[in-house]
Amino acid sequence: MKATNQRPEEHNMNNLVMTWTQAVNEWNKTILPFIQTEYEADGIPDWPARREGWNNWTDMLCKDGQISDWQYANWSQAPSCGA
Numbered sequence: 001m002k003a004t005n006q007r008p009e010e011h012n013m014n015n016l017v018m019t020w021t022q023a024v025n026e027w028n029k030t031i032l033p034f035i036q037t038e039y040e041a042d043g044i045p046d047w048p049a050r051r052e053g054w055n056n057w058t059d060m061l062c063k064d065g066q067i068s069d070w071q072y073a074n075w076s077q078a079p080s081c082g083a
Contacts, residue, residue: 017066018061018066018067020071020075020076023075024079025059025065027057027080028078028080029080031057032053034053035049035053042058047081047082050078051077051081051083055077058075060072
């Protein structure tokens with residue numbers, strides 16, 4: 001097997017995985033607003049709902065091949081999840 005200088009999150013069969021920063025930005029723009037509408041009508045952040053939303057979303061990204069298994073297992077949650 002050929003050695004690589006890439007970190008695990010930068011390498012898959014097609015070299016087309018999303019970075020953590022890209023994932024956080026996309027999640028904040030596309031998923032978080034739905035959570036805020038559904039669970040935060042009172043203006044108070046629902047940290048468990050946000051964390052569950054992040055976990056479900058990154059699970060989908062992994063199953064869809066947009067992030068690697070390593071990324072899914074090792075990424076921290078988005079700062080907007082109270083991390």
